[in-house]
Amino acid sequence: MSSVAIPAVNQLRTELGDFSSIICFRAIVTGTEDALGEKAAAIALIAAGRQRGKQLAEQLGLTGVGINSEKIVSLLQAALGKDGTRLCIIDNVVADGEKILVYCRETICSAGELQGSDRKLTFTLGAIQGVMEQVTGQRLRGKQVESVLRGGSFDVIELEVLG
Template sequence: MTELYTRKELGEFNSVVCFKALVTGVSETLGDKAAAIALTAAGRQRGKDLVASLGLKGQGNVDSLDTLTKALDDAVGKNGTRLCAIDKIVADGDALKVYTSETVCSANEPIGSKMECTFTLGAIWGAIEAALGKRYRGKQIESVLRGGSHDVFELTLF
């Protein structure tokens, strides 16, 4: 295994302000559509890598959506990287709906903003695909910025 450089004083976390500056800079440089594609793809890779590191990759390692919800929330929620809280994952026919709160993408945005949770959607999408061993098409269907109680992502079986 390759030795990694670690920050002894600052640790692994940085601020929402710095993350949002990255998102804004990418959007201004590439345009909104290209930025959304890039950020979602980066998130998907992060989600896949996360699930592999948790030993949850592939079918059979997750016995229920409740188990998956808890494992992912532990990894990315208050006790993990703080990307977002994952409140619940529910099956809706061939689709899954993931109810998230306090997403990094919505943080510090004005109410009514058109900001989408591209990176966060991608991370959750990639994690669920990797954990369940299935392909999904993902999209955000609700936003706390536009009156929703959660940022909700819908993953439809491909």
């Protein structure tokens, strides 16, 4: 894979750097679920992810490039993978008729969950949805259709265009 230049962002903390732990992220998720209920928390986390995804797409110059752009996967791998924020690894983005399938692994939302858990992607789903909305210029509805927690090889996000 070729090296991809990610726009520089000023470091937010001088000593600790810009990263936090999955343990803290999970505490935010479960605390939000306890305070708001599972459905309301999912809505809030997906919305937060969508906002982040839209910002990221703009930073990466992906706005309006279209789903068939070869640079989408490499830029998202660099920005969200082990050399970026470590939200997840994106292995593939596939346009399948009216749907877009995004194949992810090591998602922050699935990390540390036991096999068989009914945990669903929320923030990760929202972030991917936000990026793809900017890429396509269309409003999308996302849902998780496969999970590594329930026997899948990937966490798969399916996005469909809203009428």
